[in-house]
Amino acid sequence: MTAMDLGPTSELADAAAGLYGEPDVPSTVRSVLDYALTLTGGDGVAVMLRQGGRPAVLSASSPAAERADRAQLSCAEGPGLQAMSERDAVVVDDVDDDPRWRGWSRPVRELGFRSVLSLSLGTTRSSVGALSVYSAKVGAFDGERAELGRCYAQHASVALASARHTSGLRRAMDERHAIGQAQGVLMERHGIDAAQAFALLRSSARDHGVKLSERAEQIIASRPADVG
Known part of the structure; x- marks a missing residue:
């Protein structure tokens, strides 16, 4: 060749x-x-x-x-x-x-x-x-x-x-990480377990009309009193 x-x-x-x-x-x-x-x-x-x-x-x-x-x-x-x-x-x-x-x-x-x-x-x-x-x-x-x-x-x-x-995949991993962090915040603030924290997070996202991951990021960045 x-x-x-x-x-x-x-x-x-x-x-x-x-x-x-x-x-x-x-x-x-x-x-x-x-x-x-x-x-x-x-x-x-x-x-x-x-x-x-x-x-x-x-x-x-x-x-x-x-x-x-x-x-x-x-x-x-x-x-x-x-x-x-x-x-x-x-x-x-x-x-x-x-x-x-x-x-x-x-x-x-x-x-x-x-x-x-x-x-x-x-x-x-x-x-x-x-x-x-x-x-x-x-x-x-x-x-x-x-x-x-x-x-x-x-x-x-x-x-x-x-x-x-x-x-x-990277976006999905970032979203899962944010959700996990938000669960931890809610568990600490309310003295609840992981399942209850996820249920609270899901309910909060629905009430605010946003995606689960978006509400998770809001909770992570929020002041301690803003958890609902």
Whole structure:
């Protein structure tokens, strides 16, 4: 295998290692954008994810890339939405000559973009979003770049899912810790056991119309007299 053959493979491996090494969701998203630009040679990139069952623009590398992705949502058409629907890569060689999304093509052309590579984020069974790379050049994403993008999107999908899962676990652990602390406060103040303290905490959260963990944090931070 020649050095030229090793190039894309090595870059992809470096990108994968960098993505999995990020500590949280915002950092992972930032890296997803940065590595996508490096691997594809694009001029802008945006990430669209399903939120509450509807697609929304999560982040972008530039205001122009964000507006290009938002144009898909306002026009209800575009390669990112199609990539999400078909769970595959969608290539636009020239937005001026592509007849598929006339309503979306004009605003994207006005932003200075001529070609697009949209990649599905998710699994082979479901799509949670799309990564769209925009270029000012016509035909910027040939077959090799598109295939590299497909491989990268798989790594990006796993990294994003892992970061979101880890973030959820960390948040759950923090909430459980706060609830335990609040139980301890109530046990000491009222001379009750753990079960009674949890029941009091739950009742207090219901009375205040807040989540259990939120009321727990309020009790921890409250003055000794504010326990009810």
